[in-house]
Amino acid sequence: MSTRRHLRGAALVAATAAAGLGLAACGGGQGAGTADGGGSGGKATTIKLVAAEYSKDHTKAFWDQFAQAYKTKTGNTLQVQIVSWDDIDQQSSTMVQNNNPPDILNLNAYASYAKDDLLYSSDEVLSDSVKSDLLEAFVKSGTYNGKMYGMPDLSSARAMFYNKTLFKEAGIAEPPKTWAEFEADAQKIKDLGKGNIGYGLPLGPEEAQGEFSIWLFNNGGDWKKDGKWSINSPENVETLTFLKTLAAKKLTQNNPGKTNRQDAFDLFASGKVGMVVGFSPLAGTLDKDKKVDYGVAPMPTKAEGGEPQTFGVTDYLMAFKKKGNQDAVKAFYDLYYQKDQVNQFIKAEGFLPVTKSGIQEFSSDAALKTYLETLPNAHLTPTDDPTWDKVKLAVQQNLGTAITGDPKAVLDKLQQSAEAGG
């Protein structure tokens, strides 16, 4: 009897260990495909692209068509793997960990990879004509330690979206130009009752750094100034305190520290929110739904008569140094930055151009006017600093706590970790 029980116990323990280890280990191993096709004479004829999924409808369609064109033009094969934004950090990390990175990776960060000496610089894989066509702001953000490693694939710029119907009902003539006007307008919309929300404020972990960025840029703040971290500068503390006050006065949706960007967009699209910071893909959704009559305006500034600042974002296509793949990779970039390719992609996904020729091509589109004018002067987050890759995550996981906590303490802590190297 006792041995039987003992055995049963042993079996259970063994099963436990198996279950525990199985789960713990599943982080490794998955998602790594066979990347390097056998090349003749040491030259790769098959390269692999891991691309982020911007939209279900267009991303895969574009890259499939691109792979065709690449094959026709170069004779090389391009394997395409599309990964959702939720998984791409994990997948790319696993691939590098298993010493099996793709040849081209599409991601919102590159500097850490450049720091680890995994990437080709633009000198090695970008033709001069291509590089000179890229917008200065993006060349700058793609440059780490004097060399460009992060080639921009597309960009976006933020602006203030407002609900014209709600503005009319609340008797607001035009979108706010200063923070004081903004607060008053939000109050007016809230006072309409019926569950209307003045401002959709997303400080949840999805993209807290984006929402905070555009506000702090319009208060003269920045993440880094003169090469030094300035996360807890007086302007930034003031900005975060202002956002906290909005929440305390109930001018925002419920629980803004725990609202993700997509949730705020959904609320705006339901017609209950007066204002939200959005970008062109949101406009695309709203145009398709035809439910909300909206306008797009520059951001309000803290100071009276200030120049509205915009927050720009670009994602990157980086190339991993692998034996024999340099020519194939260079051919990839040559094709991607051809006007009909890069702009076709950007148009389909509803983003903004990254090239000078692209700005020219898009300038005829009236809906994009607000963004295009500001794009060359857009402020970006310091993606050229590898430390930012960690600071960004820290911001995402902590900024929202300032809504119920102390804004200065939260920023002080972020500053500290940034100075310590992330």
Add this chain to the structure above:
Amino acid sequence: MTQPIGAGAGAVGGPAAPAPAAPSSPAEPVGGRRRTARRRHTSGVSGWIALLWLAPALALVLGVVVWPAVELVRASLSRYSITGLRKGDAGLDNFRNVLANDSLTTVLTNTVVWVVAVVALTILISLGVAQFLTKEFWGRRIVRWAVIVPWAASLVITARLFSLIYSYYYGTLNAVLLKLHVIDTPIDFIGSDRLIMPSMIVVGVFVSIPFTAYVFVAGLNAIPGDVYEAARIDGASAWQTWRQITLPLLRPAILVATVLNMIYVFNSFPIIYTLNESNPGFGHDTTITFMYKLAFKSAEKDVGQSAAAGLFNVCLILVAVLVYLRVSSWREEES
């Protein structure tokens, strides 16, 4: 009055021994295979042929259990860049860093609350559900099928569904409560620091009940009818019958269900991860989601630390199960 029943319970001590065979079958193959292998070796019957037959299973165990475990240990002792590039040996730094993490206490407390609450509630409710399912009634087959559904559905889908049910602005739960005038303003089930854990526990219990209830149904079916008949003749009340016959005879099933549930619930990732998607920080994470976030979502973004946390997790659940087995068999000895 009590004496005959006590005697009855003593008498069924015999049948209690064969009973575990049915419910403990999920864990049986491991023990069974080991035993056979050992016997073959000792008796000297052509070891090579035995090995041939065992090879597929052994290969599976090596590939699925041993190799990942070795990799895990290796990763936990390595220093990784944020990109996932291995930069060299880390010694025990990863373990030290995990233990020094500010949020560790919160995470451990969350884990204990989560596992204890979900397992205890699951066992309690499943006992009732199982009694219900073993009764004869019209449409029992349909009810039995219905109980399986939450088990059959993917956890991610269930969790996503619940985040919609709980939602502050669009949630069906809030809509119903508002319509019934139970509340005036919506309740923030997953945004409130106070309510998120109970909300998660409800989902955890919901998905754990089917398996547990079916283990108990099997256990109840294994109890011979004559024991109940004897109790009835002796004039035992319904409560006495349940307390002194059903419950003791169900002990093996309860033991197995508890241990397996502890493991499942401890390792449960989708519910906690999905319902916490918009909550910053580690405030409501258990050790499993903590491990994942360490590797990919937090400022640490460190595969090595995550692997170290993974090893801690294995030890944690092993110790918990051992302690539980020790405590429960000790009680068996006493009674």
